[in-house]
Amino acid sequence: MSYDALRHFADSWGLVFMGATxxxxxxxxxxxxxxxxxxxxxxxxxxxxxxxADNG
Known part of the structure; x- marks a missing residue:
């Protein structure tokens, strides 16, 4: 998985997951x-x- 693909996933579904959580x-x-x-x-x-306080 390339950096760009991981970044795209985090920007879309990662944000949805964090918002729902x-x-x-x-x-x-x-x-x-x-x-x-x-x-x-x-x-x-x-x-x-x-x-x-109750005992004393």
Whole structure:
């Protein structure tokens, strides 16, 4: 495969693949499971302080 053929493929189908991957990954967070995982990740740093406050 020559450089020109590889460049043409990357400019056309590579761009389509990267755009579709981006849309899927961003859209993942708006689904019910993704929203829950995102919320859990965002509040993860507060878990230890909540349990220490409840115990102390």
């Amino acid at each position: 981006y849309i899927v990954l961003v859209g993942w967070h708006f689904g019910p499971r993704g929203r829950r995982h995102s919320r859990d990740a965002a509040t993860m740093i507060f878990r230890d302080t909540e349990t220490e």
